[in-house]
Amino acid sequence: MSTSAAVAPIFPTFEQVCQGFAGQIGMLRQMAPEPTLTDAVRVERAIDTLIAETNAGEAVWLESCIHCGQCTTACHFFQATGETKYAPMRKMDLYRRIYQREVGPFRWWYKLITRPVKLKELEDLQELVYDSCSECGRCTMVCPMGIDTASLVHHLRSALVAAELVPAELAALTAEQKHRGTIFGASADTLMNMINTIRDHYGVTIPLDKPSAEVMVLSSAVDLVANGNGLLATARIMNHLGVDWTMCSDGFESANFGLLSGDMALWRQQSESITTAAQRIGAKTLVIAECGHAYPALRWNPMIKGGSLPFDMVYMSEFLGRMAKAGRLNLTPIDGKITYHDPCKTGRRGGAFDQPRAVLQAMNADYVELPSGREYNWCCGGGAGIFLLERATRLRDESFKIKIKQVNATGAATVVVSCASCRLNFEAGRVKNHWDKEVASLVELVADHLIDTPAQAPAAKSSQPGVTA
Amino acid sequence: MTLLEFARGPAIHWALIILVAGTIWRLLGVLALTRGGDLSRPRDAFGNYKGYRTVFSRAWPSSEFNVATRYQTIVAYLFHFATLIVVVGITAHIEFIQSLTGASWPALPNAVGVAIGIVALVSLLALILRRLTNPSIYCSNLGDYITWILVAAPLITGLMAFAHLGPRYETMLAIHILSVALMFIWFPFSKLMHSIWFVFSRAQSGLTYAHKGVQI
Numbered sequence: 001m002s003t004s005a006a007v008a009p010i011f012p013t014f015e016q017v018c019q020g021f022a023g024q025i026g027m028l029r030q031m032a033p034e035p036t037l038t039d040a041v042r043v044e045r046a047i048d049t050l051i052a053e054t055n056a057g058e059a060v061w062l063e064s065c066i067h068c069g070q071c072t073t074a075c076h077f078f079q080a081t082g083e084t085k086y087a088p089m090r091k092m093d094l095y096r097r098i099y100q101r102e103v104g105p106f107r108w109w110y111k112l113i114t115r116p117v118k119l120k121e122l123e124d125l126q127e128l129v130y131d132s133c134s135e136c137g138r139c140t141m142v143c144p145m146g147i148d149t150a151s152l153v154h155h156l157r158s159a160l161v162a163a164e165l166v167p168a169e170l171a172a173l174t175a176e177q178k179h180r181g182t183i184f185g186a187s188a189d190t191l192m193n194m195i196n197t198i199r200d201h202y203g204v205t206i207p208l209d210k211p212s213a214e215v216m217v218l219s220s221a222v223d224l225v226a227n228g229n230g231l232l233a234t235a236r237i238m239n240h241l242g243v244d245w246t247m248c249s250d251g252f253e254s255a256n257f258g259l260l261s262g263d264m265a266l267w268r269q270q271s272e273s274i275t276t277a278a279q280r281i282g283a284k285t286l287v288i289a290e291c292g293h294a295y296p297a298l299r300w301n302p303m304i305k306g307g308s309l310p311f312d313m314v315y316m317s318e319f320l321g322r323m324a325k326a327g328r329l330n331l332t333p334i335d336g337k338i339t340y341h342d343p344c345k346t347g348r349r350g351g352a353f354d355q356p357r358a359v360l361q362a363m364n365a366d367y368v369e370l371p372s373g374r375e376y377n378w379c380c381g382g383g384a385g386i387f388l389l390e391r392a393t394r395l396r397d398e399s400f401k402i403k404i405k406q407v408n409a410t411g412a413a414t415v416v417v418s419c420a421s422c423r424l425n426f427e428a429g430r431v432k433n434h435w436d437k438e439v440a441s442l443v444e445l446v447a448d449h450l451i452d453t454p455a456q457a458p459a460a461k462s463s464q465p466g467v468t469a
Numbered sequence: 470m471t472l473l474e475f476a477r478g479p480a481i482h483w484a485l486i487i488l489v490a491g492t493i494w495r496l497l498g499v500l501a502l503t504r505g506g507d508l509s510r511p512r513d514a515f516g517n518y519k520g521y522r523t524v525f526s527r528a529w530p531s532s533e534f535n536v537a538t539r540y541q542t543i544v545a546y547l548f549h550f551a552t553l554i555v556v557v558g559i560t561a562h563i564e565f566i567q568s569l570t571g572a573s574w575p576a577l578p579n580a581v582g583v584a585i586g587i588v589a590l591v592s593l594l595a596l597i598l599r600r601l602t603n604p605s606i607y608c609s610n611l612g613d614y615i616t617w618i619l620v621a622a623p624l625i626t627g628l629m630a631f632a633h634l635g636p637r638y639e640t641m642l643a644i645h646i647l648s649v650a651l652m653f654i655w656f657p658f659s660k661l662m663h664s665i666w667f668v669f670s671r672a673q674s675g676l677t678y679a680h681k682g683v684q685i
Contacts, residue, residue, distance in 0.1 A: 054502070055502055055503050055504055055505040056499060056500055056501075056502040056503065056504045057504060057505060057673050059499045059502055060499060060500075060666060060669045060670050060673060061670055061673070061674075063495075063499055063662065063666050063670075064663055064666040064667065064669075064670040065660070066660045066663045067607055067608060067609060067610065067613050067660070068541065068545075068607075069541075069600075069603065069606040069607040069608070070530075070534070070537070070538055070541070072605075072606045072607075072608070073534075073537045073606065074534065074537070082605065083605070084604065084605035084606070084608060087605070087606070087608050089608055090608050103502070104498065104499070105494055105495045105497070105498020105499060106494075106495070106498075106658065140674055140678075140685060141531065141533070141534070141685055142530060142531070142533075142534045142537070142538065143527075143674075144527060144530075144667070145527075145663065145666065145667050145670040145671065146523055146527050146667075146670050146671040146673070146674035146675065146685065147670060147674065148673070148674045148677060151677075299509065300509050300680075300681055301509060302505065302506065302507040302508055302509055303508060304508060304509055305508040305509075306508065306509040306510030307508070307510045309510075348678075348683060349678075349681065349683070350681055350683075351512050351678075351681040351682030351683045372533055375683060375684070375685065376531070376533040
């Protein structure tokens with residue numbers, strides 16, 4: 001175990017973090033911006049957004065649905081409630097109508113036989129594309145046409161942004177990140193304070209704003225305003241590895257409420273601040289914190305020219321997996337049976353399957369796969385911002401029962417997650433259901449099992465070129 | 470002009486023209502739209518090509534969904550294959566195709582043709598029964614029912630004509646050909662186009678996911 005393990009902890013437990021967030025989320029609803037445009041303009045903007053975002057890909061998917069019903073049974077929200085309005089295929093109905101009227105090859109005909117879209121219909125859509133779709137993509141795995149409903153839902157979210165119809169909690173955080181550059185008030189000062197606290201109390205150094213570094217590491221608001229253990233764990237691992245790393249005060253936030261809400265202007269503003277900082281310091285690797293949607297916001301975003309960026313973007317679990325595979329993580333064994341929950345955004349929709357498993361293997365874990373695991377994993381029900389929506393509490397709670405059943409079937413005592421949203425949702429579900437499992441974050445688990453030896457001092461590693469394994 | 474002459478002549482010919490022109494129009498109208506490129510770096514350089522496998526692999530559901538999809542997969546397979554065999558396998562159809570294209574091949578014995586036609590019809594009934602009894606799963610719309618009726622009609626009228634049921638043979642045959650004409654006309658405007666879209670739709674998703682190193 002590392003030296004800092006002996007220091008008395010000062011940060012709250014994750015259960016306390018979770019309770020604290022519940023209070024903060026409650027306040028968001030009062031902070032949500034009110035609509036400013038007329039109804040007609042809001043509808044028009046939603047339609048224009050969909051017209052602009054509909055390419056051949058979206059059109060083919062909208063054209064292909066045969067109403068075979070397979071996606072319905074694959075969706076956790078339908079499975080949990082049995083309510084037909086949550087069927088994935090129905091989420092596309094309004095999009096298809098707009099497409100048929102405005103873009104499709106028979107638009108002159110559909111303009112005659114279909115009704116124009118009304119604001120009320122867009123208002124009703126809110127529940128379908130925010131509350132009851134975590135864009136997890138499980139429906140795509142069963143669709144005989146292979147329709148990627150999650151992508152279409154994302155376009156619908158963008159349309160609702162244009163129509164000023166983002167749910168209150170997401171709207172408040174989107175506005176905060178857009179205008180102040182913070183989430184839950186997590187500013188550069190918050191980051192500096194957290195870094196100072198970690199240094200003063202634990203003696204763990206976090207390099208900030210180094211003019212150049214090989215590895216640039218991101219954090220997230222959850223870690224900065226509540227869960228100090230997350231950033232502490234990250235720092236201990238980076239120092240253990242002896243990598244040349246830094247955090248940047250002008251690009252540290254993984255969470256991107258532009259992507260979550262569908263506000264792609266904010267998405268760009270947020271992601272560009274990170275890629276610009278990474279280029280400035282000459283980073284070779286950008287490590288994204290355990291914040292699921294940050295992976296598609298940065299690594300997989302089709303609008304970021306990844307090929308021409310001089311650095312790799314990796315998710316925390318991927319980075320740890322690479323280090324574990326390279327034998328660079330010196331870890332004590334872990335007790336008890338363990339399973340791993342693939343977050344939708346890094347698993348099925350991200351492809352980072354093997355790396356987190358390699359980390360657990362490096363701890364000699366008694367590892368057991370979830371039934372319906374990997375590509376077929378059930379979403380925990382809290383992704384894509386749903387954890388923040390009070391209105392979606394019933395949907396979340398009901399669908400989490402699927403997760404409980406799935407984890408219980410493994411007989412594991414601990415379920416490891418690698419996404420702050422999943423973890424908050426798991427923790428809330430654990431407490432609510434008096435569930436006897438332990439929920440652990442991969443990065444904190446690794447930090448708790450580090451064996452710090454002199455060989456891992458920074459000087460010894462500085463001769464190793466790069467960590468971009 | 471008798472009803473049969475009308476069916477065999479202008480009706481079926483115009484239906485075929487609408488079928489072909491409509492299908493081309495719908496395909497071009499969609500495929501000519503711009504394609505949004507994915508600028509992110511693929512997980513492995515040539516991995517994207519693996520995505521095309523989805524066009525074939527999705528012909529059968531993954532074992533993960535075996536239980537949920539078993540009924541529909543089996544019955545839908547029966548329906549599609551039985552219908553295809555009847556369309557290209559019985560004497561009357563081969564003669565019609567020969568009159569249009571000149572191509573010809575040996576036909577199935579009549580009894581076999583009838584048996585397979587019945588399999589197609591029964592499987593189609595089994596599919597609509599499931600759709601009707603599970604409304605929350607299928608979310609059916611008017612188009613689903615019109616399509617079912619227009620696909621069932623040629624099967625029913627064809628079997629009736631073959632078995633000399635209903636009105637006199639010539640009339641029944643005319644009704645059968647007219648029902649086929651209706652289905653041809655409906656094809657380009659309906660979900661029957663899935664017989665073409667599936668290739669594009671599966672390929673797109675296969676590529677999107679293969680880009681990230683995920684086999685769907």
